[in-house]
Each structure stands twice: as C-alpha cells, then as structure tokens.
Amino acid sequence: MRQSSTLVDPTAENLSAERHRLKPPAALDGLTVALLDISKPRGDIFLDRIEEKLGAKGLSTKRYRKPTVSKKAPNEIFDHIVDECDIVVEALAD
Amino acid sequence: MALPTDGLVLVVKRDCPTCELIAPVAKTLQDSNRLSHVLSQDDPSFPDGLDVIDDRELEGSFGLDIEIVPTLIRRESGTETARAIGWHRGEWQTLTGDDSLGLDLPEQQPGCGSLSVAPGMNEELRVRFGDAGLKSRTVSVGYPDDEIEQMFDRGWTDGLPVVPPTPARVLRMLDGTTRPADDIIGNVPPSLTACSIEKAAVNAVMAGCRPEYFPVVIAALEAAIEPNFSWYGLLSTTMGVGPVVVVNGPVTKRIGMNWGMNVLGHGNRANSTIGRALQLISSNVGGAKPGGIDRSTLGHPGKRGVCFAEDETDETWESLATSRGIAPDTSAVTVFAGCGASVFMDQISKDAGSLAKSLASGLRGVGHPKHVQSYGAMLVLSPEHWQVFKRAGWSRSNVHEAIHDASIRPGEELVHGAGGITEGMPLQFADGDHAKFADDALVITQAGGHAGLMSVIIPGWDAGSTGTIPITKEIKS
Numbered sequence: 001m002r003q004s005s006t007l008v009d010p011t012a013e014n015l016s017a018e019r020h021r022l023k024p025p026a027a028l029d030g031l032t033v034a035l036l037d038i039s040k041p042r043g044d045i046f047l048d049r050i051e052e053k054l055g056a057k058g059l060s061t062k063r064y065r066k067p068t069v070s071k072k073a074p075n076e077i078f079d080h081i082v083d084e085c086d087i088v089v090e091a092l093a094d
Numbered sequence: 095m096a097l098p099t100d101g102l103v104l105v106v107k108r109d110c111p112t113c114e115l116i117a118p119v120a121k122t123l124q125d126s127n128r129l130s131h132v133l134s135q136d137d138p139s140f141p142d143g144l145d146v147i148d149d150r151e152l153e154g155s156f157g158l159d160i161e162i163v164p165t166l167i168r169r170e171s172g173t174e175t176a177r178a179i180g181w182h183r184g185e186w187q188t189l190t191g192d193d194s195l196g197l198d199l200p201e202q203q204p205g206c207g208s209l210s211v212a213p214g215m216n217e218e219l220r221v222r223f224g225d226a227g228l229k230s231r232t233v234s235v236g237y238p239d240d241e242i243e244q245m246f247d248r249g250w251t252d253g254l255p256v257v258p259p260t261p262a263r264v265l266r267m268l269d270g271t272t273r274p275a276d277d278i279i280g281n282v283p284p285s286l287t288a289c290s291i292e293k294a295a296v297n298a299v300m301a302g303c304r305p306e307y308f309p310v311v312i313a314a315l316e317a318a319i320e321p322n323f324s325w326y327g328l329l330s331t332t333m334g335v336g337p338v339v340v341v342n343g344p345v346t347k348r349i350g351m352n353w354g355m356n357v358l359g360h361g362n363r364a365n366s367t368i369g370r371a372l373q374l375i376s377s378n379v380g381g382a383k384p385g386g387i388d389r390s391t392l393g394h395p396g397k398r399g400v401c402f403a404e405d406e407t408d409e410t411w412e413s414l415a416t417s418r419g420i421a422p423d424t425s426a427v428t429v430f431a432g433c434g435a436s437v438f439m440d441q442i443s444k445d446a447g448s449l450a451k452s453l454a455s456g457l458r459g460v461g462h463p464k465h466v467q468s469y470g471a472m473l474v475l476s477p478e479h480w481q482v483f484k485r486a487g488w489s490r491s492n493v494h495e496a497i498h499d500a501s502i503r504p505g506e507e508l509v510h511g512a513g514g515i516t517e518g519m520p521l522q523f524a525d526g527d528h529a530k531f532a533d534d535a536l537v538i539t540q541a542g543g544h545a546g547l548m549s550v551i552i553p554g555w556d557a558g559s560t561g562t563i564p565i566t567k568e569i570k571s
Binding site: 003004005006007008009010011012013014067068069070071072 | 230232233235237239244245259260261287297324327374381555562
C-alpha cells in the first residue's frame, strides 16, 4: 500500500492578525476628520466637497495626500493622521 | 541502523561485476573472522554463503558515506581509520594485513556506483536518515488523499496543479544554488514577509523548475522586491500587471531557454516555470491572492508568470542586460511590469525610418493614445523587424531614439476633450509637444522566430519614480 507523503509548506507560515473595525462614532461633534487623497484622479474634487459639507456642519478637517497612488503611503502620513485626527475619509477610486 | 563500531566492514551489491569478483575474498575474510560486517545494497543473499546485513534501505551505506562498491572500511572505536574503494589488491592487503589476499585476482578493478549516490537518491536518504536541515514546517498527506488536491484545498496553487514540494525535491532545488537555505532574500509584498532561500526553493519546486533554474528565480526575486520596481503596487492595482522576466547571458543556453519561435508562448520548461515561481512566491509568501490584496480588474494570462530569453545570436544587437550596465557575457535578469501582450503587424515597411514610425504609432496606444509620460512599455522586436533596422546600419540605441522621436505628439491633441474624447492629459499639457514615454520607460528586447514581420508590444504600468522602474540584476550561482 502506498505510504503517506510529506510536503514542505510553501507559505510564510504566519497568520494575519485579525482586527475588527472600530465602531463608527455615535456623533461627529468635536471630532477631527482626516481627508486622505491617495493621488487618484478626481480624488481631490471628491474631498473638496466632503470638506465643504463637513465644514458647514462646523466640523474640523485636515487634508493629507499620498505622494503617489502606485505605492503604499509613507508611515509618516499614518503617524500624522493617528496623532491629529479621530476618523478618516479616504478617496479611494477615481 | 547503528553503524559498526569496530572491525572490517564491506559494502557490496550483486549488480556489480567487481563485487562478484571479490566475493571469494570476502568469504575468506569472514570465514577467518576478520570481516565483521558485510552490507549488501540490493540482495541480502549476496555474497552467497556469507552472513550479510540487508541494506536495501541504504541506511548503512548512507551513514558510511559510500560512493563506490565494493568499499572496504576499517573502523576502530566508532571511527573510520582506513578505506579501500573498488578492488586494489595492494590496498586490500594493507588494510587487512594479509599479503596472501586475492593473489588469484587481477591487480585491480574499479568498482561500481553505490546505490546510495544514484541520481536523486542522496536527497531521499538525507530526508530519511540524516538531517535535511529544512526549517519549514511539513504537512503530512495520508493515503489515499491526493497531494495535488490537498494543495488546491490549501490555496497553494495558481489555479493549475503544482509539483508536490516533498523534502527531497526541495533539497534538490537547494543544490541549484550555493546560498545557504536560511539566507534571507528580502521582504516579499504585499505582506512584506521575509523570504528565505528555502521558501523560494519550495515554490520553485511547485512551479516545476529544475534546480539549475533556481539562480535565475533568485535573481528575478531580488529584482522584483527592489522598492523601485514597486511590486507591492503591481500586486494591488486594478490594472492587470505582473513581472515580465527577461533573461540574458550564458545561463540562457545552459538551462535551455527559448528565445526563438513561440518565445512568449508555451512549450519550454525554463520559460514556463521561472516566472511562475516568482508568481507563486508572491502568492504563498507575500499573500497576494486574487480577490484579496490582488485587486486586478481583469488580470491577464501572463500574470501566471512571464519569462523569456533575449535572442543574443546576432552580435550586432546589444543585449538588454548590456544596455542596462551589465558586463558582456554575464548572466542577468531584467524585470519589467507588464500587462497582456499584443502583436503589432507591419509587413510592408522595408525602410528603417518607416518601421520606427510604424512601431511608434502602435506604442502610442499603450494605456490610452492620449496619455503621455504615464506608462511604460516593452517592445519585443522580432528578428525580421530587427533585420530591417540592421540593414540600415542601425543599433539598439538608434531604434530606441527613432521610436522616441516618432512618438512625440502635439499637446493640443492629447488634452482632455481633444478629438471629442474626454479622456486625456491635463490641460497644462496643451502647450508644446510630448513624447509618449519618459526616459527609460520604453524597454526594447529582441526575440522570436526568424519568420514573421511582426513584433509584440507589452503595455506597462505607471512608469517612473512614482510607479515602477525596470530592474536588472546579475544572476549569481
């Protein structure tokens, strides 16, 4: 009878930590909203409108922009957003 | 099997004329209690009439590091103190201290190869009886489960069956490089997980590579993980794009790569498996799974892996690697971020200038005909198209320059709305003229069958420092 066989694992052998999304805040009052432009065409137009609408509600916003859509955002941008803002709106696609 | 600690040990196999020749000598030695152990690799009843240890599993032969049979060994307190290989009367007499041994035999006769060193056997024995040294965890597939199906179920494949990466196959792949198995090649996106030589070898086995292809896989991986290549971007973009690997130098002949007919198609093992190994590494080590991080809208068949050799048979053609700073006659890979290839026909132009303009007209369509300074492109120039340029005395750089010049368009034709097409460049491009490609964004190679007035355009991805830059790396052993 044929024996069992042994295979060498080709994967990284690590599992991604599963992180649950934070619950959305019940209200936006007093929060600062990060508006992240990933440099996709027309992302700025979308975020201009969001900024305008949030401003009309008296909310403060801060703008951030990735240098290029093609590469992951530098860690400094993440650090600034975490330090300065409470929630993020990202213009993901054109 | 515990190795004999003291005495004379003889290793033989029946399927060896020299072992048959010395069988009477072995009997003489054992009958006089001078031969303590006889190991037979293929038949425990051989030599006839002797007390023989069955070594068909080859554990003893492996432990004694036997390469040739017969081999006669003297061991004292667990250490080998003398060894005679094959039959050499003088050596056997010295080793046994018996001047009358084998006087009726020829002076010497070479032995035969030990079964423990038959091709592929050494790795099997290292796994079974030695320390294979592999760090990866192993997965046991019990009979009658099918390992091919198990690998599909575990998500290890690219949708096609893969070669089961048994420990012995992985060891054989590791023999293809001089680098230690635990060397880290670098971090593989998108998870940016460190990839060892061993993990690369496991995936190269699965892709179907032979060990001699492995240095090419390693070099291609080193090139692809360079930050400027932006593999992370390729793996996560909605554009269907993946590494196109072009191989140059002596290695292409040595491992039997194809640079001729059907060069971008199927049929050649090295071409088909080297690029596939790179893709499997990104998927299995880096975690780039379609529908997961891999967000490609359409993909393309070449995302399974594209690899080919450049045609370097015409010495007047400067190779891609040489044009990118690699010394002549040095093996190298170049990785380019490529989308699906398309053929470009021009069967009429016999004049170099006409053909350059013609090719430029096709290349202008890369991405979008109104986009400039945006994408890269690879032009795979067929030998017949190259001949048109060669007859005019042109070099690679002449071809490149002529195509660049012919690609220049007035900005007013390129901007949003021009030609009744909303898509296009921002309005500030309206002033002046613009070449299709930024510096170094157009890569020209030469390959293909020697009949056919057609070339291939492989459209690229976002080119330059904000996107991807082709990377060339020397292939080391």
